[in-house]
Amino acid sequence: MDNLAIRLRDVSVRYRVPMEPVSTLKEHAIRLLQGRRTNYREFWALHDVDFEIVRGEALGIIGRNGAGKSTLLKVISRILRPTAGQVWVRGTVAPLIELGAGFHPELTGRENIFLNGAMLGFSQADMEARFKGVVEFAELLDFIDAPLRTYSSGMMARLGFAIASDVDPDILIIDEVLSVGDEAFQQKCLARMQSFRARGTTILFVSHALDAVQRLCDRAIWIDQGVVRYSGPVHDAAEAYLRSL
Numbered sequence: 001m002d003n004l005a006i007r008l009r010d011v012s013v014r015y016r017v018p019m020e021p022v023s024t025l026k027e028h029a030i031r032l033l034q035g036r037r038t039n040y041r042e043f044w045a046l047h048d049v050d051f052e053i054v055r056g057e058a059l060g061i062i063g064r065n066g067a068g069k070s071t072l073l074k075v076i077s078r079i080l081r082p083t084a085g086q087v088w089v090r091g092t093v094a095p096l097i098e099l100g101a102g103f104h105p106e107l108t109g110r111e112n113i114f115l116n117g118a119m120l121g122f123s124q125a126d127m128e129a130r131f132k133g134v135v136e137f138a139e140l141l142d143f144i145d146a147p148l149r150t151y152s153s154g155m156m157a158r159l160g161f162a163i164a165s166d167v168d169p170d171i172l173i174i175d176e177v178l179s180v181g182d183e184a185f186q187q188k189c190l191a192r193m194q195s196f197r198a199r200g201t202t203i204l205f206v207s208h209a210l211d212a213v214q215r216l217c218d219r220a221i222w223i224d225q226g227v228v229r230y231s232g233p234v235h236d237a238a239e240a241y242l243r244s245l
């Protein structure tokens, strides 16, 4: 128990997807007045997921699109509550889950850094001290006072990674962000994640870049249709996943 960072017990997540498209509030209201209920299709994105991560471990999570990887990371980050099962997390978590999540498009890059810092529990003074380092790492000095809506997806990914990885969390969660950056930035991110590893930070890393997962992680889990099909040495996990394709 003592050396654990994360523990999941029989975690399942059910999404409810409306059968007929209901796009507006007005449509909802009309339906309610007519006494018609919206029918939902139930969809289980995770089934009885059970695993533990030791402190300081770098765990890769691999699997096809729609396998449930992001759902799993959201549950661990407490963005999403599991429908069943238990999630136990020790330490501070810096999640970098979706591009632009936690960002405000009308605010400038500078304002978004302070906003994100506040959400992660940092004071204004803390963030002032960190600001320069974040902007330099993200290579956004010339754009930092432009509104975020003018940023490309690569620029947003750089800013997101720079903030999430500047806060020195106990647990760093990275979901696919490397795929939108260019090669040079990917290398820089990997180098920074390696240095986190060396310091003992627990890392959860989702990526389609299997070579990057294998370089960073010792162990990986392969998820398929919401079920953990394999958990073990990263090379074996990658092999099992590739064989399934």
Ligand SMILES: Nc1ncnc2c1ncn2[C@@H]1O[C@H](COP(=O)(O)OP(=O)(O)O)[C@@H](O)[C@H]1O
Binding pocket: 015, 016, 017, 043, 045, 063, 064, 065, 066, 067, 068, 069, 070, 071, 072
């Ligand atoms: N908010 C949601 N409502 C309904 N279905 C969802 C929602 N989010 C994800 N899903 C579905 O759950 C499954 C797993 O999604 P996700 O965890 O994003 O997979 P991955 O990250 O592995 O691509 C997919 O089939 C996806 O369409």
Ligand SMILES: [Mg+2]
Binding pocket: 069, 070, 071, 175, 176
């Ligand atoms: Mg995903």
